[in-house]
Amino acid sequence: MTILNKISGNSIQNQGLSHSNLRKQIIREFFTDLRQKFSSPDSSTSSRRTLRTQLLITVLPTVIVPLAIASAIAINFTQRQAKERLKIDTIQTLRLAAEATRQSMEGIFGVTDVLEINRDLVNALKVAGEETSSNKVPSKHPIVNQYLQLLGDKKKLDNIVVVERNGNAIAYSDKSVDIVQDTLPWWDSVTLDNRRVIEPAYFDEASGTAFVTLIRTIKDPISTSFLGITKISKSIEFLNEEIFDSLKVKISDAQQVQVISVSSGEALSTFKVDEAKALGDVLGGKPLIEAMQIFQSAITDNPEEPQQVIDKINNKNGITNANISNTVTDELVLSFELQNRIFNILNVPESDLAVVASVTKSEIAQAGQELAITLTLIAVALAVIAIGVVVLLARQLSQPLTNLTKKAQQVAEGNLDVKVELQGTQETYTLGDSFNNLVKQVNNLIDEQKTVAQEREKQKEALQTAIYQLLEEVEGALDGDLTVKASLDSMEISTVADLVNAIIDNLREIAIQVKQSTSQVSTSLGENEKSIEQLTLQAIKEAEATNNTLKSVKVMSKSIEMVAENARQASTFADSAFQETQAGTQVMDDTVNSIISLRSTVGETAKKIKRLGESSQKISQVVSLIEEIALKTNLLAINASVEAGRAGEQGQGFTIVAEQVGALAEQSATATKEIAKIITSIQVETQEVTQAMELGTAQVVDSTRLVEATKKRLETVLERSQRINDLMRSISEATVTQTDTSALVTELMQEIAQYSETRLKSSQEVAESMRNTAQVAQQLQSAVEQFKVE
Amino acid sequence: MQILVVDDLKSELDLISEYLTSNGYGVIRAENGQEALTKISESKPDLIVTDWMMPEMGGLDMCRQLKKNPDTANIPVIACTAKDQPVDRLWATKQGVKAYLVKPCSKDQLIDAVKTALL
Numbered sequence: 001m002t003i004l005n006k007i008s009g010n011s012i013q014n015q016g017l018s019h020s021n022l023r024k025q026i027i028r029e030f031f032t033d034l035r036q037k038f039s040s041p042d043s044s045t046s047s048r049r050t051l052r053t054q055l056l057i058t059v060l061p062t063v064i065v066p067l068a069i070a071s072a073i074a075i076n077f078t079q080r081q082a083k084e085r086l087k088i089d090t091i092q093t094l095r096l097a098a099e100a101t102r103q104s105m106e107g108i109f110g111v112t113d114v115l116e117i118n119r120d121l122v123n124a125l126k127v128a129g130e131e132t133s134s135n136k137v138p139s140k141h142p143i144v145n146q147y148l149q150l151l152g153d154k155k156k157l158d159n160i161v162v163v164e165r166n167g168n169a170i171a172y173s174d175k176s177v178d179i180v181q182d183t184l185p186w187w188d189s190v191t192l193d194n195r196r197v198i199e200p201a202y203f204d205e206a207s208g209t210a211f212v213t214l215i216r217t218i219k220d221p222i223s224t225s226f227l228g229i230t231k232i233s234k235s236i237e238f239l240n241e242e243i244f245d246s247l248k249v250k251i252s253d254a255q256q257v258q259v260i261s262v263s264s265g266e267a268l269s270t271f272k273v274d275e276a277k278a279l280g281d282v283l284g285g286k287p288l289i290e291a292m293q294i295f296q297s298a299i300t301d302n303p304e305e306p307q308q309v310i311d312k313i314n315n316k317n318g319i320t321n322a323n324i325s326n327t328v329t330d331e332l333v334l335s336f337e338l339q340n341r342i343f344n345i346l347n348v349p350e351s352d353l354a355v356v357a358s359v360t361k362s363e364i365a366q367a368g369q370e371l372a373i374t375l376t377l378i379a380v381a382l383a384v385i386a387i388g389v390v391v392l393l394a395r396q397l398s399q400p401l402t403n404l405t406k407k408a409q410q411v412a413e414g415n416l417d418v419k420v421e422l423q424g425t426q427e428t429y430t431l432g433d434s435f436n437n438l439v440k441q442v443n444n445l446i447d448e449q450k451t452v453a454q455e456r457e458k459q460k461e462a463l464q465t466a467i468y469q470l471l472e473e474v475e476g477a478l479d480g481d482l483t484v485k486a487s488l489d490s491m492e493i494s495t496v497a498d499l500v501n502a503i504i505d506n507l508r509e510i511a512i513q514v515k516q517s518t519s520q521v522s523t524s525l526g527e528n529e530k531s532i533e534q535l536t537l538q539a540i541k542e543a544e545a546t547n548n549t550l551k552s553v554k555v556m557s558k559s560i561e562m563v564a565e566n567a568r569q570a571s572t573f574a575d576s577a578f579q580e581t582q583a584g585t586q587v588m589d590d591t592v593n594s595i596i597s598l599r600s601t602v603g604e605t606a607k608k609i610k611r612l613g614e615s616s617q618k619i620s621q622v623v624s625l626i627e628e629i630a631l632k633t634n635l636l637a638i639n640a641s642v643e644a645g646r647a648g649e650q651g652q653g654f655t656i657v658a659e660q661v662g663a664l665a666e667q668s669a670t671a672t673k674e675i676a677k678i679i680t681s682i683q684v685e686t687q688e689v690t691q692a693m694e695l696g697t698a699q700v701v702d703s704t705r706l707v708e709a710t711k712k713r714l715e716t717v718l719e720r721s722q723r724i725n726d727l728m729r730s731i732s733e734a735t736v737t738q739t740d741t742s743a744l745v746t747e748l749m750q751e752i753a754q755y756s757e758t759r760l761k762s763s764q765e766v767a768e769s770m771r772n773t774a775q776v777a778q779q780l781q782s783a784v785e786q787f788k789v790e
Numbered sequence: 791m792q793i794l795v796v797d798d799l800k801s802e803l804d805l806i807s808e809y810l811t812s813n814g815y816g817v818i819r820a821e822n823g824q825e826a827l828t829k830i831s832e833s834k835p836d837l838i839v840t841d842w843m844m845p846e847m848g849g850l851d852m853c854r855q856l857k858k859n860p861d862t863a864n865i866p867v868i869a870c871t872a873k874d875q876p877v878d879r880l881w882a883t884k885q886g887v888k889a890y891l892v893k894p895c896s897k898d899q900l901i902d903a904v905k906t907a908l909l
Contacts, residue, residue, distance in 0.1 A: 488843035495881045498850045
């Protein structure tokens with residue numbers, strides 16, 4: 001659905017293109033869409049493999065890998081098999097060589113058995129033994145010599161020497177050899193231990209031949225007593241021929257076999273694949289010989305555990321990987337690596353010979369190499385064939401699909417006239433057929449889509465026209481013309497037109513309402529402005545008046561407070577006046593009492609003063625007496641002095657006393673006159689006092705009267721003062737109440753003042769906002785002006 | 791029962807009127823919304839069947855005007871129009887249309903709608 005939509009949409013966009021171009025464009029986009037839908041976002045065409053490559057990548061490994069693995073396994077197996085085979089072959093060769101050697105030796109030693117049953121020889125030995133024991137020269141036995149010669153020729157022996165028990169040769173086939181017992185180390189072991197001995201080989205330069213000599217005892221066949229020994233020499237070449245006859249079928253290129261005398265460390269024979277050589281160097285040299293000696297002594301003389309033997313041999317003199325194994329016939333084989341060769345050693349039973357078969361390591365490594373190369377070549381050839389077959393198969397399988405893909409690409413590029421040739425397998429055949437059908441259907445679909453697209457284009461144009469018309473019709477609304485109306489002609493957008501009409505209608509109604517409202521607001525604001533200003537002014541005045549009142553109230557309040565204070569003071573004063581008056585009355589009472597007592601005291605005093613006058617008179621009488629006495633004393637004194645004068649010098653002292661007494665008398669007279677004067681004045685004054693007393697008493701009486709009258713007056717004053725006091729107190733109380741009230745009034749007035757101030761502010765604010773409203777109303781009015789509604 | 795039929799096409803007007811009169815309804819005719827409003831103010835009909843797309847004033851515009859006036863707000867209106875998109879029906883319903891008929895409508899459809907609207 002979306003794809004089709006897109007196609008139609010795009011076809012409209014590309015209406016300017018030619019028909020075939022448009023068609024191609026559509027198809028391209030269709031397939032691009034498909035690709036986007038069905039491919040993962042990161043895959044691109046170039047990074048994707050072709051079917052052929054995919055087939056090759058998938059199938060080739062499944063062919064090549066198993067082939068390679070099988071080949072590798074086969075080669076490996078073959079090589080291992082070959083190596084194993086080589087080892088087994090070596091052991092077999094070894095055994096064969098050992099057996100052949102043993103048989104050859106046995107053949108030589110067997111000659112002695114034949115000799116033991118030769119009566120002539122046995123007798124000859126017995127005789128020779130007795131002869132030599134009695135220090136006689138043993139007699140020769142030409143018949144025996146002849147016999148030995150025949151036997152030696154027949155048995156291909158070079159020399160057979162028979163030696164009697166004391167070491168003298170009594171018969172021989174070729175030449176005589178005497179034995180010097182003491183110088184031969186083996187004599188005892190042969191004669192006493194009955195051992196078989198193989199002498200070291202010797203090379204006869206004259207004949208150019210190497211020989212091996214075997215020594216064995218001869219015993220009496222009946223008594224088995226020791227008769228002597230035989231010493232049989234044989235050409236090693238002959239020996240080799242015998243051994244090689246049986247060995248050459250087995251020995252291989254890689255192998256070398258040597259027969260070695262262990263005790264002497266000498267190689268008797270050396271066998272290779274194509275030659276048998278007498279004597280020669282021991283391959284492996286001294287280390288090999290030592291190892292052989294250890295091995296042999298371990299087996300024959302003092303049997304040891306194989307591991308001990310290995311430990312003795314291994315890692316010495318360059319020997320490594322030493323091992324002892326059993327053959328199928330339970331013979332022990334020592335094997336080790338030395339000088340890059342692998343040696344296998346097997347002792348020849350009942351001799352001190354050992355057979356050594358050796359192979360170089362590289363030969364072992366090379367074993368099976370040829371076979372491996374052959375196998376590899378076969379594997380490579382198989383792989384090449386397999387690849388060829390797979391490539392061919394892949395091509396055959398992918399060819400129809402590749403063709404189909406190419407065609408599909410052409411289609412994707414817009415060529416819808418393409419037709420796929422039907423070929424290949426059932427599946428590709430069906431696929432091709434389906435592809436052709438698909439292309440046909442896409443063609444049909446695109447035709448349909450084109451028709452639909454054209455219809456839509458027409459519809460769109462109609463819609464565009466209708467929209468243009470609608471825009472033109474209602475364009476005026478942008479400039480405020482709300483009388484415009486969209487026509488409902490177009491089927492497509494008449495709903496929208498209706499909606500626009502509804503909106504414009506609503507707008508028009510709103511505009512009308514706004515216009516009306518704003519003009520109403522303006523008018524009423526104009527009317528209200530003055531009254532609001534008045535209101536404000538009034539509020540200001542009211543606030544001022546309130547403030548003034550508040551001030552007056554405050555002043556009044558203060559006055560009241562002062563009055564209260566004064567009243568309080570007055571009350572205090574009245575109080576103290578009252579108390580003072582009370583105290584005055586008290587004093588007045590006291591005064592009256594004092595005056596009364598004064599009256600009696602004055603009376604008493606007057607009496608006493610009268611008596612004082614009388615006493616003064618008596619005093620003046622006494623004074624006159626004293627005056628007389630003084631005169632007479634003075635006269636006496638004058639007489640005394642005269643008398644004293646007469647008495648001369650003795651009376652001089654007395655004269656002085658008389659003079660002093662006269663002076664005293666004179667002073668007394670003077671004093672008495674003074675006293676008389678004082679008394680006179682006292683009398684005068686007493687008379688005056690008495691008179692004054694009498695006057696005073698009269699005045700005291702008057703005073704008493706006056707004081708009592710005053711007391712009565714004071715009581716009246718006290719009463720009035722009491723009343724004044726009461727009045728003052730009530731005034732004071734009244735003023736306190738008044739002060740409280742006045743404080744309350746002040747508070748109230750303050751509140752009123754605050755209210756009135758708030759009201760003033762409010763009314764100012766109201767006035768301000770009224771002004772703002774008026775402005776807004778004016779702006780609104782001018783804004784609404786632009787709408788045309790009628 | 792007085793039914794006001796409004797349509798700018800005379801043939802349609804005739805057809806619908808015929809359908810209604812044959813069913814015993816009285817018919818008043820108007821050719822656009824403006825005329826219809828005048829007719830309604832003269833004699834208040836019981837139901838209005840109106841076309842949508844008309845010159846001067848369309849059917850839905852008229853319907854809105856009716857809804858603004860309390861006297862006429864309760865007169866049921868049936869729209870009978872060629873417009874048949876879902877959005878048209880939705881808009882018409884929002885404008886207070888009680889039933890929506892798509893032209894050409896059959897007699898039965900019209901009568902059914904009228905009866906339902908008058909219930």
